[in-house]
Amino acid sequence: MRIEAANTNLLFYxxxxxxxxxxxxxxxxxYLRVVHTLVHESGxxxxxxxxxxNVQSIExxxxxxxxxxxxxxxxxxxxxxxxxxxxxxxLTAWMFFFWIQTEQTALPLFVILGIGLICLILFIRNIxxxxxxxxxxxxLIFIVYRQVKTEEYIAAxxxxxxxxxxxxxxxxxLLYISINNPAQAGDAKNLKDMTHIPAFFWACIFVLFSGFMxxxxxxxxxxxATL
Numbered sequence: 001m002r003i004e005a006a007n008t009n010l011l012f013y014x015x016x017x018x019x020x021x022x023x024x025x026x027x028x029x030x031y032l033r034v035v036h037t038l039v040h041e042s043g044x045x046x047x048x049x050x051x052x053x054n055v056q057s058i059e060x061x062x063x064x065x066x067x068x069x070x071x072x073x074x075x076x077x078x079x080x081x082x083x084x085x086x087x088x089x090x091l092t093a094w095m096f097f098f099w100i101q102t103e104q105t106a107l108p109l110f111v112i113l114g115i116g117l118i119c120l121i122l123f124i125r126n127i128x129x130x131x132x133x134x135x136x137x138x139x140l141i142f143i144v145y146r147q148v149k150t151e152e153y154i155a156a157x158x159x160x161x162x163x164x165x166x167x168x169x170x171x172x173x174l175l176y177i178s179i180n181n182p183a184q185a186g187d188a189k190n191l192k193d194m195t196h197i198p199a200f201f202w203a204c205i206f207v208l209f210s211g212f213m214x215x216x217x218x219x220x221x222x223x224x225a226t227l
Contacts, residue, residue, distance in 0.1 A: 008222075009222040009223065011153075011154075012157060012221070012222060013222075013223075015154060015157040015158055015161065016157065016161050018158070019157070019158050019161035019162055019165065020161070020165060023162055023165060023166075030062060030063065030064050031062075031132070032158075032162055033064045033162055033166055034060055034062075034064055034066075034132050034136075035112060035136070035159055035162055035163060036064070036089055036162055036163050036165075036166040036167065036170075037060055037061075037064050037065065037066040038060060038066070038112070038115060038116060038119065038133075039088055039089050039092050039112075039115070039163055040066060040085045040086070040088060040089050040170075041058045041059075041060070041066040041067065041068040041085065042058070042068075042088065042115050042119065043084040043085045043086075043087070043088025043089065044068040044070060044081050044082075044084050044085050044088075045058060045068050045070060045119075045123065046084070046088070047080050047081045047083075047084035047088075048068075048070035048071070048072060048077070048081050050080075051072065051073070051076075051077035051080055051081065052072075052073045052077065053070050053071050053072040053073060053077050053081065054070065054071045055068065055069075055070050055122070055123050056069040056070060056071060056123075057069045057123055057124070057125040058119055058123040058124055058125070058129070059124070059125060059126040059129050060124065060126070060128060060129035060132055060133070061126070061128055061129075062128050064166075068085075075194065078194060079191070079194050079195070082187050082190040082191050082194065083187070083191065085187055086167070086170070086171055086174075086187065086206040086209070086210060087206075087209055087213075089163055089166065089167035089170075089210075090167045090168075090209060090210045090213035090214070090217075091213065092111075092163055092167075093160060093163045093164035093167050093213070093214075093217055094213055094216055094217045094220070096108040096111075096156065096159070096160035096163065097160050097164070097217050097220045097221070098220055099156075100153070100156050100157060100160060100220075101220045101221075101222075105149065105152045105153045105156040106144065106152050106156075107156075108156045108159055108160055109140050109143060109144055109152060109155055109156060109159070110144070112140060112159060113137055113140045113141065113144065116133050116136060116137045116140070117133075117137055119133060120133040120134070120137065140155070143155050164214065164217055167210055167213070167214070168210050168211070168214045170210075171203065171206040171207040171209075171210045172207060174186060174187070174188055174203045174206060174207075175200070175203040175204065175206075175207050177203075178198075178199040178200045178202070178203040179200055182198070182199040182200070185199040185203065187202070187206075188200075188202040188203045188206070
């Protein structure tokens, strides 16, 4: 974007603030936050394919929860698949903001669009997941087709912010569940079943990694470059 640096920085932080506020609005916020769920569940799926496994289905829900059903060839493959979801979102947020700061604002849109279309065609099995991907991908196609840099920038910052916010918050939520109701602790519970190490331990690993990656991502922000 060829905009004066001060104006670009102001727009960046206004979009970040708007993303935080909108993400907590009922219905609209949950709809937008499913992009984080898409990346999380795709992380499980990608790891399955990288470790000679298969993706049977991916489901996305209006509650922002999701489910990836995969197969694996061995115990280590299952371990990596269970481990992949939370780090995938943190790494994606970092990568997207890196592209934004290097003025490659269309790349986050193309990545989400590519993941979305592949999941829609091959893996999504539930009605809400199909509805969400059709509507969200249609919006991204419209933005990319217009090739208006300002619109691409706004969309990229909002999507990246939504992923970053939830990639930081969700591990703390998982940590709380792992302490109070370990049997419902999702990926941490699955890892506990495989390793016999408490779910609390795995939730702590996710919290530490997401905290580190959030800090590294903040260093890409205009006013935090010296952190």
